[in-house]
Amino acid sequence: MSLATHYLGLSLKNPVVASAAPVNAQLDHLRRLEDAGAAAVVLPSLFQEQIEAEAALHDHLTNSAAYNSPEASDYFPPTAAGPYGVGPDAYLDLISSARAALSIPVIASLNGSSEAGWIEYAKLMQQAGADALELNMYFVPVDIALTGQSVEDRYVDIVSAARKATTIPLAVKLSPYLSSLGNLAQRLHKSGANGLVLFNRLLQPDIDPVTLRLVEGVHLSTRAEMPLPLFWIALLAGRTGASLAASTGVENADDVVKYLLAGADVVMTTSAVLRHGAGHVTGLIRDLETWMEARQFASVSDLRGLMSWKRSSHKERYGRPSYIKMLETGVVG
Numbered sequence: 055m056s057l058a059t060h061y062l063g064l065s066l067k068n069p070v071v072a073s074a075a076p077v078n079a080q081l082d083h084l085r086r087l088e089d090a091g092a093a094a095v096v097l098p099s100l101f102q103e104q105i106e107a108e109a110a111l112h113d114h115l116t117n118s119a120a121y122n123s124p125e126a127s128d129y130f131p132p133t134a135a136g137p138y139g140v141g142p143d144a145y146l147d148l149i150s151s152a153r154a155a156l157s158i159p160v161i162a163s164l165n166g167s168s169e170a171g172w173i174e175y176a177k178l179m180q181q182a183g184a185d186a187l188e189l190n191m192y193f194v195p196v197d198i199a200l201t202g203q204s205v206e207d208r209y210v211d212i213v214s215a216a217r218k219a220t221t222i223p224l225a226v227k228l229s230p231y232l233s234s235l236g237n238l239a240q241r242l243h244k245s246g247a248n249g250l251v252l253f254n255r256l257l258q259p260d261i262d263p264v265t266l267r268l269v270e271g272v273h274l275s276t277r278a279e280m281p282l283p284l285f286w287i288a289l290l291a292g293r294t295g296a297s298l299a300a301s302t303g304v305e306n307a308d309d310v311v312k313y314l315l316a317g318a319d320v321v322m323t324t325s326a327v328l329r330h331g332a333g334h335v336t337g338l339i340r341d342l343e344t345w346m347e348a349r350q351f352a353s354v355s356d357l358r359g360l361m362s363w364k365r366s367s368h369k370e371r372y373g374r375p376s377y378i379k380m381l382e383t384g385v386v387g
């Protein structure tokens with residue numbers, strides 16, 4: 055039986071990839087993920103603000119007036135190393151040591167929201183040994199004057215700049231809150247993205263009705279969050295030329311199977327690994343094999359996309375007719 059797959063042009067031994075998480079900044083954890091069978095690892099993101107803060111500090115120290123980014127310095131005072139305690143230089147070291155320590159592909163991650171000098175950092179990540187780069191587009195259009203077109207153009211500009219700066223494979227991690235994802239996916243692919251990661255989770259603050267304060271925090275995902283990425287993977291599979299990585303809600307091998315049936319090239323997991331430890335990956339792969347054996351699938355490529363929109367003989371079930379039918383049946387489950 056073959057679990058092998060391709061993602062971003064990389065050959066992977068199986069479709070289970072450890073997605074970005076703070077613990078992926080620890081070499082020991084990365085080794086455990088590899089030992090557990092992960093086919094590739096994504097490092098936690100280095101943030102645009104960190105890179106700009108460092109550039110501002112350098113600028114300040116060298117007394118040049120050319121660079122001015124007070125906002126970035128506010129978020130990341132020059133001594134701060136960003137949310138994961140890994141500054142830009144340490145991040146490059148992390149890439150090099152992960153590359154040296156592991157035999158599976160190491161995917162670096164850059165998180166930003168506007169095209170600017172920081173994207174040049176992609177080149178340094180490539181030089182440090184990253185096998186691929188994931189661009190984590192975390193943009194929140196709080197300015198309600200922004201048009202959907204301008205938001206999408208911004209994404210395309212970032213990808214084009216990253217493509218110019220590097221020759222390694224590029225993935226783009228998106229949020230689901232975009233107006234016409236299929237069209238954007240095509241544009242991103244044409245601009246140089248080799249793959250898409252669907253999706254990152256936008257973290258919205260909650261409101262505490264007692265203290266009247268905003269409550270912020272990262273919650274681990276649950277399987278209840280899977281239908282949205284599952285739907286979009288199924289809708290886009292085989293239609294844009296880009297590889298597809300499924301991200302969100304994977305808890306067990308059934309979830310991996312569902313994403314593969316929808317058309318994912320790889321299935322990523324963060325929350326389940328944070329909950330159960332790196333060894334959880336072993337169970338995902340073993341149970342995927344058991345599932346395939348029981349149904350006599352000889353390879354992952356035999357089952358990939360079987361339930362995608364493209365291969366479906368009931369395409370209407372992905373669209374408006376299905377919505378109306380569901381409401382008509384009145385089944386609330």
Ligand SMILES: Cc1cc2nc3c(=O)[nH]c(=O)nc-3n(C[C@H](O)[C@H](O)[C@H](O)COP(=O)(O)O)c2cc1C
Binds near residue numbers: 163227253
């Ligand atoms: C604590 C935590 C930190 C994360 N940090 C990053 C990050 O640095 N960059 C990134 O692209 N995604 C980050 N993510 C998102 C995950 O990589 C993943 O896309 C998301 O959690 C959905 O997958 P899951 O349901 O398997 O957790 C983070 C998620 C969690 C829970």
